Amino acid sequence: MRYFLEISYDGTAYHGWQIQNNALTVQEVLNEALSTILRQEVSTIGSGRTDKGVHALNQVVHFDVSAETKIGDLCHKLNSILPSDISANELARVQEEANARFAAVSRSYLYRIHQKKNPFLVNRSYLFHRPLNVEMMNESCEIIKRWMDFESLSKVHTDVNHFNCEIFDARWQEYNGELHFHVSANRFLRGMIRAMVGTMLLLGEGKINLDNFEAILEGRDRTKAGRSVPAHGLYLKDIIYPKDVYL
CATH class of the missing domain: 3.30.70.660 (Pseudouridine synthase I, catalytic domain, C-terminal subdomain)
Structure with a gap:
C-alpha cells in the first residue's frame, strides 16, 4: 500500500532533504521514525530536494508498507518521536503508482x-x-x-x-x-x-x-x-x- 505524507520542517539543523553520507538530513530522520513505528524498513521519496538550511511548510513524501500493516494514528505517533523541528501533518492513501516527485503538477x-x-x-x-x-x-x-x-x-x-x-x-x-x-x-x-x-x-x-x-x-x-x-x-x-x- 502506498501513502502520501505531508510534513513540515525547519531546515536549519539539516544538510537538506535527501540522504547523504556523513551528514544529517530530514529524509534520514523521517525514514528512521517511520521504520521504528511501523516495524519494517521504510524508505520515503520526496516531492523534491531542499538544500541545506532550506525550510518546508509543506513537503510531500510517499512510502510503501505491506498490506497487513496497521497504520493507526500515524501522524500522532510520528510526532511523538520526531525532533521538534520536524512535524508530520497529514496522511493519505494513494494509488499504487502515485509518485510524490513525478505526479506533482x-x-x-x-x-x-x-x-x-x-x-x-x-x-x-x-x-x-x-x-x-x-x-x-x-x-x-x-x-x-x-x-x-x-x-x-x-x-x-x-x-x-x-x-x-x-x-x-x-x-x-x-x-x-x-x-x-x-x-x-x-x-x-x-x-x-x-x-x-x-x-x-x-x-x-x-x-x-x-x-x-x-x-x-x-x-x-x-x-x-x-x-x-x-x-x-x-x-x-x-x-x-x-x-x-x-x-
Whole structure:
C-alpha cells in the first residue's frame, strides 16, 4: 500500500532533504521514525530536494508498507518521536503508482526578506538592509511568467534534460514589515529560486534595469545573473497533485 505524507520542517539543523553520507538530513530522520513505528524498513521519496538550511511548510513524501500493516494514528505517533523541528501533518492513501516527485503538477515556494534587524527571524528570513524598488521587482515577475528557459538561473553541471520551466505565479508582497516572494511552477531547477531572487534584488537596488534582466535570461549564462541568496530565507510552501492520485 502506498501513502502520501505531508510534513513540515525547519531546515536549519539539516544538510537538506535527501540522504547523504556523513551528514544529517530530514529524509534520514523521517525514514528512521517511520521504520521504528511501523516495524519494517521504510524508505520515503520526496516531492523534491531542499538544500541545506532550506525550510518546508509543506513537503510531500510517499512510502510503501505491506498490506497487513496497521497504520493507526500515524501522524500522532510520528510526532511523538520526531525532533521538534520536524512535524508530520497529514496522511493519505494513494494509488499504487502515485509518485510524490513525478505526479506533482505544481510546486510553490516562498522567499522571505526583512530589512530591519530582528532576532526572531534569525535562520528564517534574509536580512537585507538596502532600499528596494518593489514595484520594479514585480515588473520582473511579469517577465518570468512568460519566460520558459531558465538556464541562466540554474546551478551549473546539473543532470537535467532541459532548462524549461512554466511559471504559473510570481509576485513580491509586502507583509508585516517583510518582503515575501511567492513563486509557483511545474518544476524548478537546482538553485533557481535563490538565483532568481538574487537577480531581482539587483533590479530592486537599481544596479540593473528590466532590459538587463531580460538579457540575463536570454543569455543562458549563470555568471551573468545575480548571486544566490542565503538558503534560510527559502521555504517549500505547497505541492499540488491531480485529485485522482488519492483514494
